[in-house]
Amino acid sequence: MAELDKVQVDTHSTSRRQILKQLAIGATGVGLMGHSAAIMASDPEPGSKAKNNNPLKGNIHHSVARWTYGDLSISELCQVANELGFSAIDLVGPEDWPTLKQYGIHSSMCNGAELNLTDGWGDKQFHAALIERYHRHIDLVADAGYTNLICFSGNKRGIDPQVGLDNAVQGLQQILPHAEKRGVVLQMELFNSKVDHPDYFADNSAWGIALCKRLGSANFKLLYDIYHMQISEGDIIRTITDNHQYFGHYHTAGVPGRHEIDDSQELFYPAIARAILSTGFSGYLAQEFIPVAESRVAKIESLKRAIQICDV
Template sequence: MKFSVCIDSVFRDMDMQEALSLVKSSGFDAFEFWNWRQKDINLMANVIKRLDLSVSTFCTDGGTLVDRESHKDFLQGLKESISVAKKLGCSTLITQTGNERTGIPRERQIESVVMGLRLAAPIAEEAGTTLLLEPLNTAVDHPGYLLTSSSEAFDIIEQVGSDHVKVLFDIYHQQITEGNIISSMLGNLQSIGHLHAAGCPGRNELQFGEIHYANVIQALRSAGYSNYFGLEFFPSVDPAQGLVFAKSLMDP
């Protein structure tokens, strides 16, 4: 299992170079972020080379999967995102469905998501990229978002039928939405391309809240999970304290 730090949550509003230096000095070799259009990619490429860091993943930008009329923009945004990913040496990209559309049957919206991912799959495969579909919670953080259930996400991935399209399982979001975290992950491990983690409730450091992350990580290790485990928490104290605790889970 590999660990990465989301600089946009853990080091929010901090200068990128300073944030990446703190990632490295905290003992981590990989990081992730959200919107690449809001980053100086040339600067980032230079800094990660100097610090010997890897980019685990970031978000695609453009269009939505939930609306078929938007698929053209989504695919164009995917191609642009892949170009940026190649510059950063990153082979995994995150995508979301978009918000639920009023007045459109849910089944049609899910069909649109499947169709959009089927169109995206050969683009991702040709580039050697894995596209990650992320369910989010609507109760606290993302009201109106279409895809909340991990089981529905896994079903979508099965319908797409590509090794280059997988699920981003966010432990924090799924604890809010459905619970039963370890069983849900271990029963679908082959379909999970990336994990996100934060304390729940609150979305703060992993040591706070109801999720026993030591048990979660041990279960994943025992099951042979080998992809990234992303630290996407919002610090309630000094960010370094949260990373120290996470590091202790890496090296128990």
């Protein structure tokens, strides 16, 4: 996850036909026109599900990261999700949960408790603020009927990784009992420090797994970002197969570039999705690539294709 952009709740009652008319401006090509027509074929009210002409297999629970489609309002993205046949959006905060509920969309990974991506649990100076924020947010997540809440290790700032691990244990132990009581699972995201997040503590699976073992709680997992871990250490399928019990959520994106997960990049996502499925995983696999496509309709087409690639 490169950033956590927040988008205001869209309070306008905009129909799918109106939205797709806007999205289609500037779009060319038979494929995009056909996709627009397919979306415009039905116009359900909020809370209903559109008929999907290409139903998904149902083996993988799909999601999409909200920030990667920031040019769509939250209500527009909900309608796109319904039209493409999946029903979850990642990295949505409390201000947008009412809109998700209107459209029958699940908040598969909640955010908003974190300070930012660099000031995290590995550094004691941030513990007091984080503990207060996470206690409050755990209640918000649970009261809304959700489960997953993201968290971050933060940056080292000269702190030894082992000391950072000890610090994270001490801090997280002060909120985990409350998370366990409320049924909320804290998910720490793994980032690469080579390209995107220099100096980040949890830049490898071993550090994160060690943290899971130290905490020993089913309410603390790792958000295994496939893009980041391919850059950091590779060996994706073996890592997932051997350590799946510590991974509570997955993110996708193409390497290099963090763009579409098609054959323009080095990862073969059908095999990765099958490996995840073979572990018995029942959580969410969320698309978090940044579309290369420029038009809004083409970006939606990219999302549709990514979902199909991972729908094993």
